[in-house]
Amino acid sequence: MSELKTTELPLSSAERKPGDPGALGEFLGNLLGFPRIFRNSVVRHGAPTSDRAKSESVMSNFFLHVLAVRIHTHSLKLTTTLGLGIVTLALFVLLTFTGILLMVYYKPSVDQAYDSMKDIMFVVPTGRFIRNIHRWSAHAMVACVILHMARVFYTASYKKPREFNWILGMILFVLTLALSFTGYLLPWDQLAFWAITIGANIAQSPREITDALGITQFFDPGEMQKELLLGAHYVGQEALTRFYVLHVMVLPLLATIVIAVHMWRLRKDGGLARPSSADETTEGESTSTLERSRGFNLIPPMGMNPLLREKSREDRDKAPLKTWGLMAVVKGKTPAVDKELTNTVPAYPHALYAIAALTMLTTAVMLLLGYLFDAPLKEMANPAVPENPAKAPWYFLGLQEMVGYSAFMGGVGIPSLVILGLALIPYLDREREDSGVWFSGTSGRRVALVSFLYGLAVTVGILVFTVRYGWLREWYPAIPQLVITAINPGTVIVLAFAVWSILTVVYTRSTRMGAIALFTCFLISFAILTYFATVHRGPNWDFYWLPSQWPTH
Numbered sequence: 314m315s316e317l318k319t320t321e322l323p324l325s326s327a328e329r330k331p332g333d334p335g336a337l338g339e340f341l342g343n344l345l346g347f348p349r350i351f352r353n354s355v356v357r358h359g360a361p362t363s364d365r366a367k368s369e370s371v372m373s374n375f376f377l378h379v380l381a382v383r384i385h386t387h388s389l390k391l392t393t394t395l396g397l398g399i400v401t402l403a404l405f406v407l408l409t410f411t412g413i414l415l416m417v418y419y420k421p422s423v424d425q426a427y428d429s430m431k432d433i434m435f436v437v438p439t440g441r442f443i444r445n446i447h448r449w450s451a452h453a454m455v456a457c458v459i460l461h462m463a464r465v466f467y468t469a470s471y472k473k474p475r476e477f478n479w480i481l482g483m484i485l486f487v488l489t490l491a492l493s494f495t496g497y498l499l500p501w502d503q504l505a506f507w508a509i510t511i512g513a514n515i516a517q518s519p520r521e522i523t524d525a526l527g528i529t530q531f532f533d534p535g536e537m538q539k540e541l542l543l544g545a546h547y548v549g550q551e552a553l554t555r556f557y558v559l560h561v562m563v564l565p566l567l568a569t570i571v572i573a574v575h576m577w578r579l580r581k582d583g584g585l586a587r588p589s590s591a592d593e594t595t596e597g598e599s600t601s602t603l604e605r606s607r608g609f610n611l612i613p614p615m616g617m618n619p620l621l622r623e624k625s626r627e628d629r630d631k632a633p634l635k636t637w638g639l640m641a642v643v644k645g646k647t648p649a650v651d652k653e654l655t656n657t658v659p660a661y662p663h664a665l666y667a668i669a670a671l672t673m674l675t676t677a678v679m680l681l682l683g684y685l686f687d688a689p690l691k692e693m694a695n696p697a698v699p700e701n702p703a704k705a706p707w708y709f710l711g712l713q714e715m716v717g718y719s720a721f722m723g724g725v726g727i728p729s730l731v732i733l734g735l736a737l738i739p740y741l742d743r744e745r746e747d748s749g750v751w752f753s754g755t756s757g758r759r760v761a762l763v764s765f766l767y768g769l770a771v772t773v774g775i776l777v778f779t780v781r782y783g784w785l786r787e788w789y790p791a792i793p794q795l796v797i798t799a800i801n802p803g804t805v806i807v808l809a810f811a812v813w814s815i816l817t818v819v820y821t822r823s824t825r826m827g828a829i830a831l832f833t834c835f836l837i838s839f840a841i842l843t844y845f846a847t848v849h850r851g852p853n854w855d856f857y858w859l860p861s862q863w864p865t866h
Contacts (some may be wrong), residue, residue, distance in 0.1 A: 367659035379576050381584060383657040384664045387591035388584060393749070396671045397461035402572065403675040404454040409565065411447040415440075419499065421557040423550045426501035427693040434690060441687065448688035450679050451493050455708050458489045466738070466832055467761070469748045469825065470586035476739035478582060481575045483736050488568045490708065495560040497706055498553060506694035507703035509548050509556075515716060515724030516542050522721055525794040547696070586748035592655050701852045711842035715803035717854055718784055723803050730807070731835060738832075742824045753825055760817060760826045761833050768834035771809045772841045775802045780856045810834040 343350065361367045368382040387393060418437055420429040433440035462482060465471060471479035498509045520535035544551030579585070705713045715723030752758045779802055785792050810831055818827035851857040852864060 361659075361661060364659055367661045370661040379580070380660040380664050381580055382660060384660045385584060385587060385591065386656050386658060387587045387749070389658075389663060389667055393585060393587070395460075395464060396667075397457055397464055399668055399671045400675050401454060401457040401461055403672040404450050404457060404679070405568065405572070407676060407679060408447060408450050408454065411443050411450065412561065412565075414443050415447060416561060421499070421553055423501060423553055423694075426499065426553065430500045430502070430690060442683055445683035445686065445688050446679050449682040449686065451496060452707070453679065455489055455493050458486050459708075462486060462735075463832075463836060467752055467757075467829070468586060468750060469746065469753055471739040472586075472742070472746070472748050473739075475578075475582045475586065475748075478575060478578045479739045480736055481571055481578065483732065484571050485568065485575065487732070488564055488571065492560065492564045492568065493706065493708070495556040495564065498548075498556045499560065500690055501553065501694050502689075502691040503694055503698070503700050504689060504691045506548055506696070507700040508705050509552065511703055511705045511713065512709070513539050513543055513548060513552075515712070515720060518716075518720035518724050521719065521794060521798060525798070548694075588747040588749045590747075591749070702850060702854055704846070704850070707843060707847060710846035711839050714842045714846040714850070715801070718779075718786075718801040718803065719798045722798055722801055727803050727807055734831075738828055742828050744823060744825050746825065752829065756821065756823075757826065757829050760821065760829050764813065764817070764830040764833040765837055767813055768810065768837040769841065771806060771834070772838040775806055776841070776845055806838060810838070 357369070361370050415433065418429055418433050418440065420426060430444075433444055435441070465479065465482065494509075494512065498505045517535040517539040519538070520529055520533060523529040523533060523535065540546065542552070542555075543549075544555050704710060712724055712728060715727065717723070719726075746753055752761050784802065785797055785800065813834060814827045814831035817830040818824055821827070848860070849856055849858065851860065851862070857863060
């Protein structure tokens with residue numbers, strides 16, 4: 314074991330004799346030894362040369378204490394999580410850092426916001442670079458949160474006892490979208506102004522139902538939502554102030570709290586989900602042998618640092634595979650009590666190295682993107698000159714495509730159903746099976762592949778049909794709005810996916826397979842709708858094969 318060296322205690326003032334010059338010498342010695350004394354007051358453990366010292370490194374460090382003392386070797390494999398959780402957290406930290414720098418020069422006023430953005434871009438040293446990093450990090454964080462959620466779903470990592478952590482992940486997903494959306498308005502250019510105008514109109518879309526029912530003058534939730542979002546009937550100073558406060562204070566604070574609880578629950582739920590086969594070892598196989606097991610992982614070789622070398626091979630072979638200590642006898646058990654310490658390694662330095670590597674890689678990629686590509690900044694916002702086409706941020710373009718047929722169903726109804734359905738997944742899929750297995754095995758891969766093709770065919774088919782033939786409004790101009798709200802391309806797609814999921818459950822006799830089918834269909838549909846609205850929608854929301862075909866003024 315490794316312990317701090319003890320030194321002789323200094324004398325107190327009462328123990329010193331009159332005229333003893335030792336006090337001055339002790340003062341000078343303390344002054345010269347200040348670096349060592351300060352380090353020992355901060356770091357209360359020795360060099361990590363043993364498992365005990367490594368455990369003490371984790372237990373006595375505030376930042377490392379979010380990790381367990383030991384971590385399973387399966388959790389360190391890159392294929393287990395793809396590092397998406399760490400990458401997302403690194404992006405959040407990077408966004409916080411660059412956001413604070415931008416706040417120094419930004420002025421949240423409709424008269425000064427755009428000029429302050431131009432100052433950041435063209436006057437402030439490295440201002441353009443910092444803004445570029447902030448912009449691309451925000452987009453990357455939205456993408457990584459979506460991919461992280463997909464990874465958790467496809468590995469069934471939401472199953473007991475991790476149900477509530479899935480809910481926390483859904484809350485973080487919504488907060489991430491809100492953070493990116495509120496920041497979109499701050500440049501106060503044409504792109505930002507009209508994108509937020511679209512969002513405000515979507516918030517007002519329940520009026521589509523109240524107008525059809527003739528009750529808007531008595532009950533108008535759409536207008537209430539719009540005013541709550543903007544603080545007025547239009548996008549102006551009130552909206553900019555609200556979005557600024559939400560973006561720089563309220564939402565980051567909420568996200569930090571939820572992230573902390575999310576990581577804490579991850580530890581309390583037994584760490585990252587892993588299959589039962591990951592805990593199996595052959596007789597005589599030790600943990601150090603598993604560190605050299607097949608498969609790429611993020612565990613660094615033990616011989617890289619002399620201070621971190623393990624015992625000699627002969628000593629390891631003689632050492633017992635497990636040691637146990639009786640701490641207390643209690644009634645009941647914790648959710649992770651059935652998990653043994655088999656196949657585990659100290660979190661320090663193994664997990665720390667993995668986190669550091671992914672953080673540095675993420676930062677390097679964002680720096681490169683910030684150097685190569687400038688964040689857009691169009692003309693100053695002008696309510697009298699609408700953007701054509703006025704497009705929402707990319708992660709809302711799929712909704713905007715459906716909003717073109719029914720603002721309420723495309724912007725409120727279907728997204729609400731999707732988020733509610735995602736939140737209920739852990740509580741509806743209660744089948745007992747291994748967590749941590751991609752697609753829950755071979756059968757799940759087949760279901761995911763077939764569902765991918767089905768979702769692709771349905772979404773592309775609906776888009777081709779609507780572009781070529783239009784929809785009910787073009788066929789029957791006098792048709793009631795309630796019919797359009799109930800029957801539109803968005804609801805047809807949702808119904809087709811729901812039927813497919815039910816048929817999958819019936820055929821496979823598995824709710825897990827039905828969930829995989831439904832999730833895969835929605836995921837591919839989201840990707841296709843986003844691509845279609847980004848590339849093929851032009852002025853007046855008409856279809857064009859390429860942006861180069863747009864009419865010129």
